[in-house]
Amino acid sequence: MKSKKTERLMSGNEALARGALEASIGFCASYPGTPSTEITASLHNLADEHDIYVEWSVNEKVALEAAAGASWAGIPSISAMKSLGMNVSSDFLLNLNLSGSGEGGLVIIVCDDPRGHSSSNEQDSRFYAKAAQLPLLEPSTYQEAKDIIPYAVAVSKEFQIPVIVRSTTRLSHSSGLVRIGKIPERNWSPSLPKKSYYNVPNPHQKHRDLLESMKRISDRFSTSKWNKVPTHESFDHLIITSGICHQYSKEAVHLLDVEEVGILNLVTTYPLPRDLIEKVLIKTKNVLFSEEVDPFIEDEVIALMANSEHQPRFFGKRTEIIPAYGEMTTDIMKEALAGLLNLRIVNERREYPEFLVNRPLTFCAGCTHRNFYWAIRKVRNRLAGKLFLAGDIGCYSLGVFYDMAMNSMQAMGSGIGVACGLGQLKRFDLEGKIVSVAGDSTFFHACIPGLVNARHKNADLTFVILDNATTAMTGFQIHPGSKVQENNLHRVQIEDIVKAIQPDYFEKGDAGNIPELVDLLHSTITKKGLKVLLLDSICRLEETKREVPSKDAYITIDHAICRGEKCRICVNEFGCPAINWNNERGKPVILDNLCIHCGACVDICPHGAIKEVIIE
Ligand code: SF4
Ligand code: SF4
Incomplete structure (x- = not known):
């Protein structure tokens, strides 16, 4: 029996971070975003002890670029991000796949958020693996989350391409016992990259080479220990699953007492382990897919089997036996499997005591963001409703719940971009005032190009920055403008950047003083040209940590x-x-x-x- 000392209770994200230590990574660059934040936060806490470099980059694209630079110099590197962060980094990713990640090894961990608990959308980031033609791994347990990272680094080093590891909310944010391993002695030392990293003038040849590598990786995956194959000789019904859905599938099989149903758990999900799948599918008549969010594996397997003589029947999101949106649950799997097996199930009715008042999400007590939405609604009333507020991503996105005070909210930095468009429509007699709002971390992440565009094109809009000087929503990570910096980090002042862009009007204000805030907003918004308001705001959670x-x-x-x-x-x-x-x-x-x-x-x-x- 293994010593209990080697077992630790860890969340999926902590296990991924532990795996990074056991992979001897030396460099981690990320931007925070739920449900991925704790991976880098855990490494950040251990950075000094293990002499690794960990930074909260200004956004996910810069983070991935920084991690690639370190990997090119021979340092095993990691960049962790949420689903939407993958979109931000994708411009670089879809070049890096062809350029290669060098000798160090580069792992990208992406945490998807099925149902969008903490996201502005619901997306399946596995398609980036297919778009970029990069290997994709999906751990299904906390142990696999820990163990997969050294494997991912090894594959990346060998093939010199980034490897993507995907988790989803329930694996990232729930906890279980993990058998930990040794953290090895450092086995790398950096040197300037020995070759050049670009794709011109023949990106198609790089593409050809990448496809060759992916064929070899598919063969490797077909014999990989990571994929769990059913042990039965044959089975009429097979579940193909990945990630946390493996647990739901096992539970559904157990609850229905249909242990004769086979389960093929794929951890190496792209490229598909073709040979393995063909070998397993020959033994079955019916296949049920269990995965979050889109029918990613389902489509790949159906395409793989298109020309096969043996044609099992496929069931899943494409046949609408399983919803193609939202989170997977044991109940969904149980119903789908029971339907397939013609079993009658009685759904136990679950009664929950109504001890909580049902109310929309709200800001913390005393949060100054609430003051802003109170004030902007007053100003909108003064303007007979003719005000459009283009919102952005952060705690202040909760403005959508304040009587629709916020009129739009999509991606990081998109508020000022949308306002740039609306701010040009006076020439077509558009009536009303255009306002955009963003927080300080979002300002650095993605608002600066939009603000420069607004200046360059003379957009008529007001840009309000709610500056609480921290990345509050994800747990107070440091950004370039944070009031509290650490070690030798150099604070970059938002005010200096805004003034350098030379808006027609710039003013600072106090979001804590509501009467003054209403008047300041009104007088600013009714001016002509590009106006920027920098509002001194307070995150009460961070404040109460200190006083x-x-x-x-x-x-x-x-x-x-x-x-x-x-x-x-x-x-x-x-x-x-x-x-x-x-x-x-x-x-x-x-x-x-x-x-x-x-x-x-x-x-x-x-x-x-x-x-x-x-x-x-
Ligand atoms: S003083 Fe501030 S925190 Fe207290 S109830 Fe009033 S608004 Fe809320
Ligand atoms: S009078 Fe003042 S305290 Fe009373 S309900 Fe109205 S706002 Fe609240």
């Missing part, structure tokens, strides 16, 4: 003045979670354990019922 709220004052509501049900503005329109509704009294109350005494609600109560009390 406990003052006990010299508290906030209270004077129920003698409060209009109660006739008003409800503080709870319905402002919505600080530290203000609760007392049904018995028909009046709001302050939750002292949540309230951080920011005083914003004092300003928004139209009847002066909310007061700050100073303790003498």
Whole structure:
């Protein structure tokens, strides 16, 4: 029996990070994004102890470029990102695949977010492996998540191309026991790249070479220990699965007590292990696919078998036996499998106690982003509704829940880009004011080109930067403008960049002062030309890490003045979670354990019922 000392409880992301240490990686560059952040955060915490370089890059493209540079110099490197981050890095990725990743070895970890729990879309990033013709690995357990990284680095080193490892939310963010291995002595030393890395003048020849490598990798994958093949001699029904869906598939088979159903778990999912699949499929009549999100393996297998004499029947997302969107669950697998086997199942009705109030997502108590949305709605009212707010990605995206205060929200940096277009339409008699809003980390990530474009083209718009000086949404990672920097990092001031772009009007303001904020927004937005407002904002979570709220004052509501049900503005329109509704009294109350005494609600109560009390 293995010693318990070698087993640790780890999340999938921590296991991936541990795997990176056991692969002797020396360089990690990433941009944070749920559900991938903890991979790099874990390595960041261990960077000094293991003498590795870890950086939070300005965006995913720069991160991948930095990691490729290190790999070219012979250092095993990693870049981790969320699904949408893969889109940002893809311009470089679809060149790097042909240029090669050099001798160090380069692994890209992408964490998809089925159902979009923490994302603005739902996407299947495995298609990047196909588009770039790069190997793709999908661990299905925490142990595999740890063990797959040294393997991925080894494949990358051997073939000198990046290897993509894909996880999804439930593997990344749940935990299990992982048998850890030794962290080896450093086995690399950097040197300037020995060859040149570009694809011109004959990218097609590089493409040909890459396809040759992928054929060899497919052969390698066909005999790989990673793919788990059913042990039965033959089986009428086979499930082909990958990633966390392997667990759901096993559970469904167990719950239905149909152990005769075979399961082929693919960890090496692109290129398909062709020989292995053909050998297994010859033994079966019916194939059910279980994967998140799109029918990626399903389509590949069906295409592979198109010319085969043996034609099993295929079931999955294409036959709509399994939804082609959202997360996979054991229940979905159970129903699909039962349908295939003509089994009747009784779905146990699950009752959950309703102990939580159903309410939309909201900002933290005292968050200054709430003040901004309160203020912009006031300004919109003053402008008879003729204001379009193009939003962006960050905590402040929650503006979509504030009476639709935010009118659009797509990708990092797209708010200012959309505003660039709308800001040109006065010539066609478009009426109304165009405003774009972004946070500080997003500003550095993707807003600067849009802002330069707005300046260059004389767009008529207002760009508001909510500067809380941290990457708040993903856990306070440092970015170039963060107030708190570490070691020898050099702070880059947003103000300096904006001034260098020379907007027609630039002003700074305080998002903590609501009356002044409303007036500042109104006076700025109604000016002509390119206006930029830099608002000093505060992340209360980060602030309370550093200082406990003052006990010299508290906030209270004077129920003698409060209009109660006739008003409800503080709870319905402002919505600080530290203000609760007392049904018995028909009046709001302050939750002292949540309230951080920011005083914003004092300003928004139209009847002066909310007061700050100073303790003498
Ligand atoms: S906004 Fe003021 S008057 Fe209205 S319900 Fe809240 S505390 Fe009462
Ligand atoms: S002072 Fe008002 S707005 Fe600020 S945290 Fe307390 S209840 Fe919320």
